[in-house]
Amino acid sequence: GIITEAWMRIQVRPKFRASAGVTFPSFEAGAEGARQVVQSKLWPANCRLLDPVEAATAAGLDGAQALLVIGFESSDVPQGDFMRQAVAIARDAGGKVADDSIIISDEPGRATGREGSVGAWRDSFINAPYQRNITTGLGLVEDTLETAVTWDQWPKLDAAVREAIQNAMNHSCRGGTVTCRFTHVYPDGPAPYFTFSGFGQRGGELEAHQEIKRAASEAIMATGGTITHHHAVGRLHKPWYQGESPDLFLEVLRAAKGRVDGRGVMNPGVLFDG
Known part of the structure; x- marks a missing residue:
């Protein structure tokens, strides 16, 4: 539509911040930790879970651990107590985090989440679109797709979507990789964000992308997910x-x-x- 008038909501810039990166022995264990944190009603400003492959490539971990990124911020209230409570919940769920990697700031203008594995992932996330401009030109078929699902359906959806994407890439790209992270986490379920990447056959990259997207979408719909969480709908969906x-x-x-x-x-x- 055509916007002719609009209201703008502004917020005071956060003064109090806190961040931590919690490692888990598996993606499933990390998902349970994330679920417990959000269902505690602490309402973190950031709660993202990276599977072991993405945690390795984007955050510098060893490929065997999932990474839960937790962040709090406020313009009025110190966030240290909230972070300590969230970390305690994550630890009780099997997570590990060193005390010195829990960053709590009560100073205006001091950023958190810029160091260690959390900072490495942040930098990778920001740089990814620029890198994609290069790799796509080299023939790499890669994209992201996202959904949302309830906690009880999540394990089945994760397995089905990964299998569907991998099978489609094996057919159209002679293999490839698929990773997953939670971009948003709610008391009733996560919003998983899948990333796939593989070299397509020259001249057939678009068809390969369509095959992968179609396979993933069918798997999402068959296992209780929604076709999109925040990418919006249109002709593709x-x-x-x-x-x-x-x-x-x-x-x-x-x-x-x-x-x-x-x-x-x-x-x-x-x-x-x-």
Whole structure:
């Protein structure tokens, strides 16, 4: 649509910050630790879990440990107690973190989360889009896809999506890698973010990407996930979005669009035909 007027919400810049990186012996153990932290209602500003492969490539770990990144921040309230409570919960769930790697700052302007494995992952995350501009030109088929799922369905979804992506890459890219991290974690479930990467056949990169995306999307829908958590829906997600949406909801959405955009000028055919 066309935005003609908008409100802007501003917030006071955080003064109090705290961060920590907690390692776990497996992705499954890390997921349990993350679940316990968010269900404690401490509401961390950052709670991300990296699987062992991503923790190794992006955060410098040994490839056998998952990394749970925890962060708190506030403009008004010191965050040390919240962080200590979150770390205690993570440790009780099997996590390990050295006391000197728990960074708590009550000084304005002092950043946290810039050192150690947490800082290494942060730098890798920021640099990834720039690196992708180079690797895509070299023929690498890579992308990310995300979903959200309840905790009870999470193990099944993780296994199914990894298998679907790997099988598709074996067929279209002669192999490749797939990793996963939690970008958002809620009391009722995580938002897993899968990354795949493999060398495609010259001239067939787009078809390879479509095959991988299709296989992953089918696996997500078959195991209780939603087709997207925050990447939004559009033509790429349309087949699965329509299958996920109740008929009545689509009718209401179509009626609303017909009322405000009767001639179908804005993004025709994106969410539904006609």
